[in-house]
Amino acid sequence: MTSFRYLTAVSLCAVLLITGSACSGSGNIADIGVAERVWDKGAMVTAANPHAVAAGAQMLRRGGHAVDAAIAAHAVLGLVEPQSSGIGGGAFMLIYQHDTDSLLFHDGRETAPAAVTPDMFMRGNETMGFIEAWQSGIAIGVPGTIALYEDTHKKYGKLPWAELFEPAITLATNGFEVSPRMAGFLPRVGKMGRLDEDPGSAAYFFPDGEPLQVGHLLKNPQYAATLNRIAQEGRDAFYTGQIAQAIVAAARAEPNPGTLSLDDIANYKTAERAAVCGPFKRIRICGATPPSSAATQIMMMGMYEHLSAGMSERDDKMAAFVDAQRMAYADRDHFFGDPDAVDIPLKELISPAYLQHRAANPFAPGDAPMHGDPARFSDNKESLSIWSPDTTAEVPGTSHLSIIDAQGNAVSMTATVEAPFGSSRWVAGFLLNNQMTDFAKEYLPGSKPQVNAIAPGKRPRSSMSPTIAFDQQGELLMVTGSPGGNNIPAYVFKSLAAVLDWGMTPSQAVTFPNIIARGADVRVEVNVPPGQDIANDLKARGYRVQERNGENSGLHMILVTRHSLTGAADPRREGTVEYLPGPTALQDH
Template identity: 65%
Template structure:
């Protein structure tokens, strides 16, 4: 696997659509003089990241330490029982690489495993089933990226999480608020291990309760001492397989599936936006969608566009790109994803010209003319839902290396199945669950060993000279591409600060409905303006974004954490 050089990618994008391998070396980078920063979804996790950065650790070291803590203090969102995408930028070489730690389907998975008597299982039933559990990828992602980039000792990365698990931490308001609601729709308060941990004495944990998890501490201690084999083989692997094979709807996950897991190094997806180059994780990630949105948006706004015009273009760019994402994006190791065509500048111009009327249904385009040879595959319709149980972190270290990492267990608290102090994912519900044998299969149809399509969209942006400009990403299920798009366009076109950009009302336009966050007055005004233009607007009091953004500007790092969650920003003004 060759590295992608971001500056070379920018040059190549002037004439071709895809960014796969570098065509030339970027200019020698200037010495990094901006310090270090971490924007993470929980203060304990931010502190763990900063502890690594203060010791001169690589951004990957900090990301691993932070995510190990997130799995403890924010189990509703992500953890070691799930998977993650990590995009890593190396300042000195200019390289950029996507590390795919997405879960994989067991060998026994079948295309119709969520069908019952010709009907698709309801999401709640599928979510809590053993069938929903895929092979976790997070620990292997830790190990593989640390081997490539890490500067600090492997075992040291887990100490903050181990200490916190053994000494205890205060339950956050966000976790506590989830527990009464989730008990009504899940088995979290019934499954062995989970019910005792989250509902001691039959009552949900309250905010401020000191919570210890020595079982999690022991799991991480084993990983710290033995590496990933402590997780993917032996007693822990046996326990994971047994948990997935429990009723209801037992799955087929086996110890052989778990032991066989590997991460994948992939090239990133890139496209230009004015003088910037936007790069993100390639499929099975959906980062191509917000990248497409930026390019289409740029075609739809004129130099004299009002902010209301720009918001309408923001909506229509989403509708166009989401329709393509839903149809074409899937695991590229199993289907032919026409990524070159989707990111081709000529196709994006053509796509912008197909702008839907506000009351017109959103349908996919055809990038066949822009993929070099052949045609884009014809897939079945897919409207897979991804529930918002995810976390994101953005980190820049003292040498200018950057990580954009999004991690998940899929729905809140994953499958509710408890092993070794953590929860297993329900990631298989991210596949297209509906199966109709008489129609073309969806690109995201289930297959053994396949990785389900993900909305996770970690992004890294570079300026015209190939220098790091911005690191961003968000949780939020199917809304992630819209949230990430907002963070980019608000900073790069609307002139907002990182704090203002992440706090701006969320607008999500997947399909024929436009959801607008109206918890603030500005959101109400936006909803009314879009209604006046004929859009089918659904007003929402809140949206589940969790943007974490770092911007390089005016000789310093500027960071923001989404006020809708519990994230914080840590900063080192000078390198350690």
């Protein structure tokens, strides 16, 4: 029996080929006799800002699909949480369709301009410094969010397109109160970068030369006008004409102007990709495929299951939790990239045999873990390219939302502008991304290429990991995801392990200390109990522990219970949860 139970109706054969299974027939899941499916547990939205949650819930009350709610909620996030994501960036949607029991990954990641070069972040033999690269024109990729909105709405949407933008347009026109999180970022980012120097962003975020304060009523008529045009004209309003011209002008401005062109923007396309699934005990963990990093959840949970076998207490399992991360991160860093540009041995990396082998050979606590050799588990060893080391750093500038609608459809959506406030370049009421810094910036002529090297039209690897889990009967069980740059796989792994193995509620899971193990060091959030105890125990076991006060997670998750839904918003951000009871659902949330 294949280890991938949840297959998309349009991509059934593609998923079966990933697993190495045979494929025949039309590929439509309806052909294999799925009975009529009834959902009576209600609906739920959880996201990083209450305005966004209210917008998503409004769409669900109108009978909208989870995708309708996700678009409405994210359009609001781009207004009230511009430090994290927006229409000037990109996003991933993992979408579950309840009536057909299908799952599909919609990739709205930014793409590199046609004229990029692999050495564009090099200055002689040195890599450009982070701040210089972050605030540069060369860091701006083609935004994918609006195209993702339109493509997913055409496929799943139930409400009229224009209705989805009403909450964001109203809020941008009438104003909203600046939140503590946005206000807290402004002085720091203004000093570090160019947010207070770019004419548009300076006027908006630093009126009269001072950063916005908590509670300030902030209006954004430019954003309202942009969304009005998109609501009336669709994606063409963004990818052609005046807005596209303004994006190009901003990207080509000093300092360090980029090469982004009108053709780059007009030619942007999203990608539909098969989801990938793997087992944890009797549960199925499913996620987006590369360029996402969600497949690391299958790797981490699979190795963790072997490493923690025979252990009953959570505290005893922490070393297994750390080692599973260390090995999965090493493999992710070495093998994951844009699947349209490089060959990724995904089938081998998530195979139970490979994960069992990796778990049986952990690294010593103080050692830097190395990637594994999936070639020994492949029938086609020539297809497994070996790449040079890649330690690409992603800075947290991202947001996540989880939604289940009244028909049982689900969306796990993670969206980003890369670093806080993206590139700080302001266009038509929104900020442009600095997503090209998610590529491997170092370029060494004559050396082996990096899997995540810069190339024209390529999508940079992302740590974003939208994830959905299913129970032993194949029913929807959990929707989860997080922002957090390179830490995202660790944060999402915590949400899965805490609920599915440690017996925590979603609220307990998101509140639990974050533990990040990428490379030789293990970071532990010690200001959240029992973080200090965990740090002390790991130190005693020989791990190189960095004690941290605060981690920039933003987990937003929904758990399907026997009669209802229960959700959680990460207390480290400003999110909320809203539940809409079904006709017979019991409110055990």
